[in-house]
Amino acid sequence: MIVVSYPNIGEYERIVYNFLNKIIDNSNCKILRPEKNNKKILELGEENSPTNVCTPFKYTLGSMINSLNKGANVIIQIGGGCRFGYYAQIQEKILKKDMGYKFEFINLYNGNKLEFFTAVKKVKMLNPRLSLQKLLKEIYFTIKLLRFSDNILTYIRENECYIEDKEKLQSIKNNILNDMLKIKNISEINLKRKECEEEIDTLIVEKDDVLKIGIVGELYSLMDPFSSSFLENDLLKKGYKIKRYTTASYLLLDKNKSEKKLLKDSKQYLKYKIGADGTESVAHTLELIDEGYDGVIHIKPFGCTPEINAMPILKKISDDYSFPIMFYTFDTLNSDTGFQTRVEAFIDMLEMRKK
């Protein structure tokens, strides 16, 4: 029996589950959903990773070890730009040669390239009878689902500060998260989107004096709540308006199209792309200033070069516009208390400026 698992990243794990559930052969394969990132996963990753590697490597490795310990015998990993393209090869080596796990490792990328037909061949291991037509159909559906969940969760995030009925809001959120696991076709997605938007609109109560904070930075820290000490959730709970641009649908579907616009928007500070999401951090900060936000929090894992590239430019923007930007770096030795203290001090300062 094949037991397939994959590393976790925020709530997107649900969409991966939905996709795999539709393409596997249920008689011979089952899916082991990865645990949400937690201290145990981070420790597992930390113990077995190279010393100076960035924290997303440690989280993903820890998540894989955890799944293997629970009985997974197939692990799927992808790759991409920056150091991410090197992850799969090293993780496979660590798990198989250094730790002695016996399992099948499916790496869908070749370095920084996705070779579609090679990837299809590898996916067919989970279901030899899977047709290309069915696979394409499910990829199309997953894209739609990803777009739906990102759009609706972004809409909620940006309006949560205007919603008084938190219980109702939580139940809408839970429904969306459940839908990410269960929705089966596109017409259902469209129906759900309408329902959710209407429901949320009825809950919104206009307020004037809400503190508005943007969050920019590295994608993993932004999209995985545990790896940023639940920063976004904490700020939302305190009633601040939060804007975060980076989502999986942006990275996978919109990023390439928006590069020219980002450089145009930030032409006063940037002539070229500065790597991974560094350009976004700069352009989005400028956009947040235009939109009247009160401050920006820039987060990244330790050693993230593209975001380090963005930092001197963000400091210049902060000076030019007298705009508060807080920088924070997450690592395995991160202290939640220290981080919260800094965030609280930053918010106190923003509130004083607003008054």
Next chain:
Amino acid sequence: MKIGIPNALFIRDKIIMYSKFLNYNNIDTVISSDTSLKTIEDGVELATSEDCIASKIFLGHVNELVNLYRNNYLDAILVPRVYKQKNNIEGCVKALALYDILNNIFRDVKFIDVNVDYSKNITYFKSLINLGITLGINSKNRFLGAFYALQEQNKFEKNRYMKQFENINFKKKNVLVIGNEYIVNDKYIKRLVISSLNNVNIIFACINNKVNRYKNISDQVYFANSINIMNGVEEYIDFADACIFITGFPCATDSLVNEMIKERINGIPYIEIMVDENTSSTGIVTRMESFSDIIEGRRYI
């Protein structure tokens, strides 16, 4: 006209090409001096605390040129940018942002950028032509200058490659030193790490991205620096009695490349030396002396 060129980071590797192109067109060049403790201190002050040591050294070099610019000794500073190279190979992520970072740190200084991006058909030749256009050089001299500069660069690279082979000495223990060119060949770091290795022959293997031998170690790497290091390992490891990997803290790719090459190096003494601005020479000397003892000790095994 006088243009300054920082002798650090990936620019070191192509400094012949840029200076020959400019000199051919009657533009004087001033190349920043070798790295010193002051270079590092200046760089640390200008850099973001998490920048790698190579970036801090680079900023120190630029700072030296900026001082010359502010004293009217230079008209501009050249800052190349390298993104995609041949065969989809990528330059270091730091290299993508140097021009923009410098423009934001030193707003009063004139920086001239020259971009290489094979995905947009901007080859090294085309980038020199573009540099010529920026500097107002006529088309004939642009072309001739670019041909001449590339020829000189190729000659230099070929000579360097041959010298590396000639350097192998079978009468002594050969120690292979690998790492990014701008770390391994930086005089300050070289002195810090290598000077205490006695009675051994040092082979510096850090530049060669023209062969595909790296694929024996990994066919999934795509950063030029990783490819250079792996090619170096593949070419010289059979002649080596020991290997030293010098890496700058906290180099993003080196942390993973180190894991990939460890297996290939298996069987001979191997040490990874990580350097940053706080590296103590005493600590390094102690480690290097122990490493020398290990190499020497193996003679009796």
